[in-house]
Amino acid sequence: MDVRVVVAGAVFDRGRLLAARRSAPPELAGRWELPGGKVEPGERPEDALVRELREELGVEAEPLERIPGEWPLKPGLVLRVWTARLVSGEPRPLEDHDALRWLAPDETDEVDWLPQDRPAVGEAARMLAAG
Ligand code: 9L3
Ligand code: MG
Numbered sequence: 001m002d003v004r005v006v007v008a009g010a011v012f013d014r015g016r017l018l019a020a021r022r023s024a025p026p027e028l029a030g031r032w033e034l035p036g037g038k039v040e041p042g043e044r045p046e047d048a049l050v051r052e053l054r055e056e057l058g059v060e061a062e063p064l065e066r067i068p069g070e071w072p073l074k075p076g077l078v079l080r081v082w083t084a085r086l087v088s089g090e091p092r093p094l095e096d097h098d099a100l101r102w103l104a105p106d107e108t109d110e111v112d113w114l115p116q117d118r119p120a121v122g123e124a125a126r127m128l129a130a131g
Contacts, residue, residue: 002076003076003077003078004038004039004076004077004078005038005039005045005048005077005078005079005080006036006037006038006039006073006077006078006079006080007036007037007038007039007045007046007048007049007052007079007080007081007082008033008034008035008036008049008079008080008081008082008117008120009034009035009036009049009052009053009061009063009081009082009083009084010034010067010081010082010083010084010120010121010123010124010127011034011035011053011059011061011083011084011085011086011091012064012083012084012085012086012124012128013085013086013102014102015104015105015128015131016102016103016104016128017102017103017105017108017121017124017125017128018034018035018057018086018091018100018101018102018103019032019033019034019100019101019102019103019108019111019113020032020033020034020035020056020057020091020093020097020099020100021033021093021097021098021099021100021101021111022096022097022098022114023093023096023097023098024096028114030112031112031113031114032101032111032112032113032114032117033113033114033117034081034117034120034121034124035052035053035056035057035097036048036049036052036053036056036081037052037055037056037096038077045080045082046063046082049061049063049082049084050062050063053084055094055095056093056094056095056096056097057089057091057092057093057094057097057100058089058090058091058092058094059086059087059088059089059090059091060086060087060088060089061084061085061086061087062084062085062087063082063083063084064082064083064084064085065082065083066080066081066082067081067082067083067120067123067124068123069081069119069120069123071116071117071119071120072116073116079116079117079120081117081120081124083124083127104128105125105126105128105129106125106129108121108122108124108125
C-alpha cells in the first residue's frame with residue numbers, strides 16, 4: 001500500500017509555539033495539534049505545509065527544518081513535522097480548527113495534544129527553549 005504523508009508545522013514566533021484545536025472530525029474535535037494536512041500527489045512536502053498553513057490559518061510561513069522521526073496516524077498515513085517561521089499574517093482558525101494558542105516552551109503541556117503529535121511537540125519545545 002502507498003503511504004500518504006501528512007505534514008504539520010511547529011510554527012514559531014517570538015519564542016512561542018502555535019497550537020491549534022481541531023473542530024473536526026468528531027473523534028478528533030477538541031484535541032490540539034500542530035496544524036497541517038495531507039500532501040497532494042506530486043507535491044513537495046514543504047510546499048504542502050506552506051499551502052496548508054495558508055488555507056487553515058491565513059498566514060505565510062517558511063519551513064525551516066524537519067523534526068527527525070515519523071509517526072503513524074492510521075494504516076497508510078504517517079505524520080512528518082517541520083519547524084516553520086511565521087513570515088506574515090496573524091493566524092486565525094479559518095478551517096478545521098476552533099481555537100489557537102501561542103505556547104511558551106514551559107506551557108506546551110497545557111493543552112491536550114493528539115497523541116501522535118506529542119513527540120514532535122516535545123522536540124519543538126526543546127528547540128524553542130534552547131533559543
Ligand atoms: N493529523 C494528526 N496530527 C496533525 C495533523 C495535521 C493531522 N498534526 C491527522 C488527523 C487526520 C489526518 O492526520 O486523521 C489528516 O489530517 P487533516 O488533513 O484532517 O488535517
Ligand atoms: Mg489539517
